[in-house]
Amino acid sequence: MSKGISSQLILPKGRGFGLKDGVLDKDQFRKVIPVLAAKVPPEKAGVLLKAPALKRALIDVPKVKSVARGPDQQRLVLFRYTDQxxxxxxxxxxxxxxxxxxxxxxxxxDYDYWSSDEVIHAILPEELEAEAPSGFAVVGHIAHLNLRPQYLPYKHVIGQVILDKNPSVRxxxxxxxxxSTQFRVFSMELLAGDPDFVVTQSENDCRFTFDFREVYWNSRLHTEHERLIAKFSKQDLIADVFAGxxxxxxxAAKKGCAVLANxxxxxSFKYLTLNIAENKVGALVRAFCEDGREFIRQAFNRxxxxxxxxxLPPKIRRTEQKEIRAGERPAPPPGPPRNRIGHFVMNLPDTAILFLDAFRGVLSRANAGERDLSGLYGEASMPMIHTHCFTRELEPAKAEEDIRLRVEEQIGHxxxxxxxxxxVRSVAPQKEMYCVSFRLPRAVAFAS
Ligand SMILES: C[S@@+](CC[C@H](N)C(=O)[O-])C[C@H]1O[C@@H](n2cnc3c(N)ncnc32)[C@H](O)[C@@H]1O
Incomplete structure (x- = not known):
């Protein structure tokens, strides 16, 4: 019995295959495999494909059609064997x-037939094959890898394969x-493709443009962004201290909230400003570029x-809009301007807790000057503070205790x-990310 074609369609693994002088040699991935075929007129091809007697003999190889074009307008129904x-x-x-x-x-x-994993496993030497890099994150058109040191000699080849095999990656x-830097950015080197680091990424029905080398972005935070935004009501005024x-x-602004973003x-400020304009929320968001502590101290006053x-007034139906334009119906009155902050968002998990002391006395006369904010901020209308943080405690009860103590130390309450x-998520084996949410105690904000 001859070998079935599936067994011939396997690339070697862990053999350093497909490289020439350390560079990807695509020609080496070309394989020509003879198969047995039944030549029939076009109208007969369907009959053969449906025949129970042939069912187990038909070719069954991913990405290969069972019928090919033959000479003289004939069709070739392909079998999985090479020998009659x-x-x-x-x-x-x-x-x-x-x-x-x-x-x-x-x-x-040819090279295009094989999957990215198959090619990478073929290229690497035996000792590196078992744990070959397989995953990567995508931000806009950039695929971003985190290669371990032993794979660095193959970094450009691996990059090239990922580029070739993923059409949306440039x-x-x-x-x-x-x-580890203050602005939470990391340095990166180009492995393959265009040296273009300005990406456009969609999230929560908004489009974000930014230079991936210069600002923080993490697509894994998508659900955390969504979770907090769902907590805001569209009447709310939000202060985002570390807005990225x-x-x-x-x-949040798309939802109708007004936002002070810093x-x-x-x-980050440059792209924040650009994204506010591109998402057409300029009437609702005011952007700042200052230290988070200073921003907190000024936010209430501003x-x-x-x-x-x-x-925003509720959406008006088209017929009503016409009537308003014709003067047959009064336009809905705008709501009151928003001057009371309902939520602070503080997503700088490494150090955000250390900024909480900025809330001490923030509404006191010493900080608020002649403004009397005591009527606006009552016990139940104090803002919610959502602070992201890391903890080394893996057990939820211990993590909670650790975070609680650190927050209480900073706010003094x-x-x-x-x-x-x-x-929120596990960041590393001994590092969990949490978001603690609490109402700012009135006694803290008005403390003299
Ligand atoms: C973890 S990122 C979060 C960005 C964004 N909120 C998000 O969820 O993707 C933290 C942001 O805080 C900014 N940042 C760092 N230190 C700051 C400071 N002292 N004051 C204000 N922003 C700061 C960084 O530039 C970065 O954009």
């Missing part, structure tokens, strides 16, 4: 009854260090001095029973 002797007597008898002629046909498989980069390029601020990184856009501790 491998067909069952029933199959042969059926083919004879249909006057099908058995011929040999060549199938060509640039492949490798992360060079851990995020706007993944909380801009979708980021100290000038590049909202009081220059209230933000009023709540006990957290109420209504404080919530939401687990």
């Amino acid at each position: 002797a491998d067909l069952s007597p029933e199959a042969l008898e059926f083919l004879q009854s249909e006057s099908a002629e058995l011929v040999s046909h060549e199938l060509t498989f 640039t492949v980069v490798n992360k060079l260090d851990n995020i 390029v706007g993944p909380f601020a801009i979708p 980021d100290l990184n000038p590049s 909202a009081w001095d220059e209230p933000l856009a009023p709540v 006990a957290l109420g029973e209504d404080a919530t501790f939401h687990w």
Whole structure:
């Protein structure tokens, strides 16, 4: 019995195959495999494909059609074998009854046929094959890898394969260090493709443009962004202390919220401003580029001095719009301008808790000056503070205790029973990310 074609369609693994002088040699991936075929007129091809006698003999190879074009307008129904002797007597008898002629046909498989994993496993030497890199994150058109040191000699080849095999990827980069800088950016090197690092990424029905080398972006936070935005009502005024390029601020504004959005990184501020304009929420978002502590100290005063856009009126039906234009119906009155902050968002998990002391006395006369904000901020109308943080405690109860103590130390006040501790994700084996949400105690904000 001859070998079935599936067994010939396997690339070697762990053999350093497909490279020439350390560079990808696509020609080496070309394979020509002869298969047995039944030559029939076009109208007969369907009959053969449906025949029970041939069912087990038909070709069954991913991405290969069972029928190919033959000479003289004929069709070739392909089998999984190369040799006529491998067909069952029933199959042969059926083919004879249909006057099908058995011929040999060549199938060509080239570099494009193989999956990214198959090519990478073939290229790597044996000792690196078992744990070959398989995953990567995608931000806009950039595929972003985090290669371990032993794979670095193959980094450009791996990058090239990922580029070739993923049509939406135009640039492949490798992360060079851990995020440790103040602005949470990491350096990266180009492995393959265009040296173009300005991406456009969609999230929560908004489009974000930014230079991936210069600002923080993490697509894994998508659900966390969505979760907090769902907590805001469209009447709310939000203060986003570490706004980045706007993944909380801009979708919140799309929902109808007014937003004060801040980021100290000038590049984040530049793209935040651009994204506000591109998503057409300029009437609702005001952007700042200052230190988070200073932003918190000024936010209440700014909202009081220059209230933000009023709540949008409810959507008006077309017929009503016509009547309003014709003067037959009064236009709905705009809501009151928004001057009371309902939520603070503080997503800088490494150090956000350390900024909480900025809320101490923030509404006191010493900070608010002549403004009397005591009527606006009552016990029940104090803003909610959502602070992201890391903890080394893996057990939820211990994590909660650790975070609670650190927050209380900064605000100088006990957290109420209504404080919530939401687990966001595991960042590293011993590092969990949480979001603690609590209502700013009035006594803290008005403390002198
Ligand atoms: C973890 S990122 C979060 C960005 C965005 N909110 C998000 O969810 O993707 C933290 C942001 O805080 C900014 N940042 C760091 N230190 C800051 C500071 N002292 N004041 C204001 N922003 C700061 C960084 O530039 C970065 O954009």
